[in-house]
Amino acid sequence: MNSVPTDPLIGHTLDERYVIRSRIARGGMAMVYLGNDLRLERRVAIKIMHPHLAEDESFTRRFEQEARSAAGLGHPNVVNVFDQGVDRGVPYLVMEYLPGITLRELLKQQKRLTIDQAFEIGEAVLAGLAAAHAAGIVHRDLKPENVLLADDGRIKIGDFGLARAVSANTTTGQALLGTIAYLSPELVTRGVADARSDLYAFGIVMFEMLTGQQPYQGEQPMQIAYQHAHSEVPAPSTLAPEIGEEIDDLVRWCCQREPDSRPRDASEALEQFRRVREGGTPNTTRVLPTAGFSGISITPSTAVLTDLEQRNLLAANPAAPIAGERSPSDADFVFRARAAGVRRTRRGRWVALLVVMLLALAGIAGWWWGQGPGSQVAIPEVAGSDLAAAQLALEELSLVVSIIDCSSLEVEPGLAAGTEPAADTRVDRGSAVQLCRSTGPQSLAVPTLVGLPTDDAIAAIEAAGFTFGEVLEQRFDGGGANTVIAALGESGEGLGQTYPERSRVDLIVSAGAIPEVRGMDPDAVATMLQAVGLTLDPSLNTEEYNDEIPEGQAIGVLVFTDPVRVGDSVGVSLSRGPQLFAVPDVSGMNVNEAAEALRAAGFSVSTGIVPEGPAGTLFEVKSTSPAAGEMRRAGTEIALRYI
Template sequence: MTTAPVDPMIGRLIDGRYQVRSRIARGGMATVYLATDLRLERRVAIKIMHGHLADDNTFKTRFVQEARSAARLAHPNVVNVFDQGQDADMAYLVMEYLPGITLRELLKDYKKLTPEQTVDIMDAVLAGLAAAHKAGIVHRDLKPENVLLADDGRIKLGDFGLARAASANTATGQALLGTIAYLSPELVTRGVADARSDIYAVGIMMYEMLTGEQPYVGEAPMAIAYQHANDQVPTPSSKNPAVPVELDELVLWATTRDPEERPNDARAMLERLREVEPSIRFSHLPLATQATMVLSDASLPGVATAETSVLGAGAAPLAVTETTSAGSSDGEDAQALTKSAASRKRRGYWIIALVLLLTGLAAGTGWYFGAGPGALAPVPETATLAPDAATGILEEAGFSVEPAERNDPIVPAGQVSGTDPAAGEQAQRGSTVTLFVSIGPSILPVPEVRGTPSDDARAALEDFTVVDPDILQYTEDAPVDTVIDVLDADGATVGAEYPELGELTLVVSAGPVPDVVGMPVAEAEATLTAAGLQFAHLDPVFDNSGAIADGHVVAAEPTTETVRQGDTINLTLSKGQDLVAVPNVVGKKMPEAIAALEAAGFEVGHSFPELFLPAVTVTAQDPVAEAPAVRGSKVNLVGTLTL
């Protein structure tokens, strides 16, 4: 007999705080354990990423993303995330522990659910999903396994491991993520997901809850994917005639192949569900008038039916079958008949009283939940209002108000940042609504990203708002696309801490400034323009070196100390060499010849001592007279000393 290996995580203390007790579940990316938070003395669920995935940045990023996505949601129908961290080589995620079962386990036990049960569960799922969509999060992996049914009746949505920002609307670029049975047509065909893709998955879940089976089955995943992409989901009533038409229409609306024809988000679908919910519930209750009917004695316990029967209206008078028992008499029969009639009369009064009581209770219940204190009413929108004004609006709508504070990266401090339940959700009149007042954004540490590629920097700074586009700065000190600096909203280098979702701008290396020296002017201008730089022209100069031809760039100088896209480069063009004719100084005395050549811009070379120059007559010059020469070049003189 072999024994199962003991999980090495059982009993382990993680990060000096979480004592692992037992294993709850195991998935493809992580294992979930029951643990005790020793610091707060409470039970938690701790999700630990599998060791073989620890070196895979894609999985680690997705794992951390689940924590951040779920942590942004504070809603009664979303599993709370308490903590996330790394212990040695283990990445972990700490969530609230919900003893209970998943919707998948419920469906395994009951096969299919009633319309009322489906409405109850979908109301909670859509409420939690609406909070995610409002926060800009797309779940992307909705399925019964991720709907948790707690023992205390709470219903929560979990597992945001595949969640992405709704505004990204990105394709996966890899194998399709999520469970194939719930993937929307656009995810199958294009790998693109948005809030409407979650709605499609909700519709498939509703179909499965109402019928006990998924709409599409196949031997291979691609066969199921093909049906998602090409077929319309059938109505649940085609499999289960007990499904009301309202739920048929809701499933068809959610699973339309064209995402433009689906609800825009979970809020829109939730509102429609709540509109049809009363008709779904009351359509399964007997009408009050059905409780009132003519009852025969045969329907009441303890009344003999062998000799006596009650006839309906218009029938013959009550007939009493003659008995053959010895000793009976007409007097005894009359007395028995009188007692029987009195008994029937008393029972009739009780039946009428019971019917009236039930009718009154139904009417009272209808009033209480329809128009009275127990009626559902939408929570008013109060975001960005002053707390006093918001309190007045909520109280006027019939709610009690409990003030609270929370960080909000968008709503200014002192203004209302939201409520729980959220605005637009249905809640009972007289119930308590928590009114959250913003205390401003959370102040978070800023990761050091200088020297990293820009994409990596953006991922590291996802708690902030990185502005597009990056500032490109030309430098020879950093490779192209490497972050040089991070600027705050005022354009200064950001400090060690910064407000959550605050705007940051990356300064990224564009490499060295393009070298345009020696280029023809048109080519130089085009090169600078393509690099995103401006240019201006200074006065052209002679290039007596002969290296730069006329009309070519002889110098390119930045106008700023640091050069960024949009800055100006000053261009100086060459006028070629400055050529002049050499004066004829042959036959002149040496001092006169030197003066004439220097006046023309030349240097003079000779081999005579200064003392003898007045007595020297020039006999030859190089270059020769009238020859073109570069201004500033040297003219050598040869002479004869005359004493």
């Protein structure tokens, strides 16, 4: 077992409902713990304000504001707040527990995200902000640390501790509470924030995801703040040339220095964000906000055609340009792509018609070649065909068709998977033929995988008719090393009793127990932890007194994540040796007084030949052994001297 510093809250139950299990993270205002809700039987995250801050009314109000702000949203991209209370005079919040990482941790791992990753995360963040803005709430502290990426793919905004109502935009001395790298110019210069300030921070986050760095650099926070107030955010493409102009324009629109030049709120930004992500607006003419976008001319008389009108016009005359678009001679790739799409659609219709005609001709030829009742026909190959077309092809051969459901690995559900008798079999006209409608892969029983050694689990997966994917992660759970903790399907969720054949199965595997390091020196601890895939981060180390372990040696490993995975950073609790106390000076006191003073200081007392009590008041103490001022452990016996 590993020894870690005692946290008095671990194991404590709040309001007879929430049991604190382990510590997850530490913030500037609060500590976050993993806990259990005894009433609803679910895991929760419990945020408890630091006791020294609970005495400050302003911090307490801000902490309670977070609960009110987040609890009123109820949006899939905002961390849910379930409950709020006060325990032993310290406020706490109960929130949903999201195992995973923050966007900051992903940026540390990857440095820079792909455009698809940045847009997927950005859209979720904007959706959460849009819900907050619609509810009249400004986040005021949007940054990668407050964007949570759950293991199951959910993306949520958390930490509404600085949130304010949209109308309450004056912050006075609180202006610099948010992270300086993401503060809007108006927050830096005037201490004022509204919904547009959140969009400035969002633009900086997008810039960082796309380029791998923040737009402004400086050794001192005030240098960065000055750049926010007096400089224009550069285009992301200056650092990542593959980024297109529309993405540049979108980021710079959100990062305009003047709030009036930005989107009015997250819903407006989200609408444009989705247009850019999808490659343009649903209409032919691109109508974008003028502020922050370059090279776009908006003319009131420009005709805007719907998709239906465009398709009809192209179908009638594919070579004709649509109002508001350039002609093919302008090399407009959008026009050419749409025209080519119409031509492909028309060719597809001709091909489909040709297939039906060929099937009909085949039926006629079969009838002629068969020469009447009793003649035989060959069952055609219909696997992969539309079910209605396959049925028609069989009935045209004078076959009696019944449709049954069949599983198939190759054919998509709903299409024809084959026939019984099989294709190319010759049968009499009027014979019964079963046409198989594909139901997709067959559902097979899932074997027990948890607890098996990894190699045995992989063999069991293959033997059961599934496909092994990969070991997603290794966790230190205290169990047997290299045994399966969980088996997950393609959606990232646990497997049920049945699962489609040949589908992928991923595993989470135990890394065993965290090594016992008690009594070891730090270098040996680092070597041992590295051997099992853990990194010792000296900045996470702590020190504490210990009567048994010599100074400088390890007491135990400190973990800061739940679960602890291979590759995680950990710290070590180091011994400061036994705690020593100064022997108080009791010379001049009588025996009774001296004994009382020494015991109050934590020592035991030997009075020698003079007992405590009435006789003790008659004898004056001259000195002690050990002498006054010497450092000794608590409980050391101090002898009284009278001469």
